Amino acid sequence: MQIKIAIVDDKASNRNILHDMLQRHGHFNITLLAADGKDFLDKMQQIEEKKMPDVVLMDLEMPNMDGVAAIAAGSSLYPSVKFVVLTIFDDEDKIFKAIKAGAFGYLLKDESAENITDTLWQMYENGSGPISPGIAFKMLQLMQKNDLKPTLASAANKQENFFQLSEREQEILRMLAKGLGYREIGIQLNISVNTAKKHVINVYHKLHVNSRAQALSLAYDKGML
Amino acid sequence: MQIKIAIVDDKASNRNILHDMLQRHGHFNITLLAADGKDFLDKMQQIEEKKMPDVVLMDLEMPNMDGVAAIAAGSSLYPSVKFVVLTIFDDEDKIFKAIKAGAFGYLLKDESAENITDTLWQMYENGSGPISPGIAFKMLQLMQKNDLKPTLASAANKQENFFQLSEREQEILRMLAKGLGYREIGIQLNISVNTAKKHVINVYHKLHVNSRAQALSLAYDKGML
DNA sequence: TAACAATGTATCCGATTGGATTATTGGTAA
């Protein structure tokens, strides 16, 4: 089975190299070539049904209309078409924008030729999108440092609880964060000083730390406070 | 150069298979084996310096303490150690939690043996984290449907210094945030324990607090850390 | 030069903390 491919890149040399590379593989059939986003969308409007691409390889920086805009428009107009970014840019901003625009994959041009065709092909075998390892890692870092908004309305800011602290222990942790000592915790929670202390020590054990400062730095670090 | 690896998995058979697989590769040196998160953290506390792992391969579902909790604690306690998830689970929830907990990579166990060792090895050649293609795609989908909070990136993160702490005192404050005691601070900064203590007390005075916990909560609150 | 701030050192002492251990109670899952 052949995969129909479109190539969108403003440099003719790039289009040719890619074209040849894919053609040699045997499983790819290049049915559309365009020099920029606008050109691509124009050609898509008139294309014959049987040449409608399965996958669009899209460069990002182009005149007239850039790749992100083309993906945004194209993924809405042709929902069944998979848009794969193929570019030299690997900065967070571009990655993020392309993904939000609806990119199905993100490949770096400096990947070896075999790597690109192989990854594209694998995408069809296992159904997942083609993503360069470097891009995958950048995505991970993006997710790590940016908080995701709750997808659902009210499911709002529920605190993480990696360490399975009990309700009481979380309460104790918040007391520690206020800078309270055993005695004060005991008073505020109406329990004995000894009990307060026991809780604190239990929290330490669960967090694998052995001081207030360590517990707090871990708690703040992991967004538990 | 050899990469020191730790393996954390509750099933002995998995540990053995992985152990052999990595050993055969030649570039990996397994220095720590643990049956669950708790076991792992315990062993890390006592491990010899020269056996401190570079990379920890962590299963997710384990008794006592699961992989996510172990990564959350471990990545804070040992910032230089890279935690790589190695599991059979590829659902969004687990992926997301593991990444937020500080995972450096995410590999699926059903990957072929060569694939796992190769990906791990490549991680060292190009510096990026090892991520299974399927996981990368799931991450992309996660980003697509979840809104990211303001990319903040460059802008706002300049450190405030409301309390006019001296350079040294800010340094001391960071030591406190790490959970160090007087003795340890002294050693790290090459000053006497007494001096370390004097600095700490001075910081307290400037912040108008009288305990580590209060100092830290104030510092975190005011964005000084 | 005199004053000053930041840094470094030291000692004394009571208060607090961290750790280990043991035990009772009430709720709940097997």
Place this chain on the structure above:
DNA sequence: TTACCAATAATCCAATCGGATACATTGTTA
């Protein structure tokens, strides 16, 4: 109903902390 666990409580002890106070050395500023 037994078994388990969270929450409660207490005791002992060593280690650490917080506070006060005194003094020496720099480097900078008035």
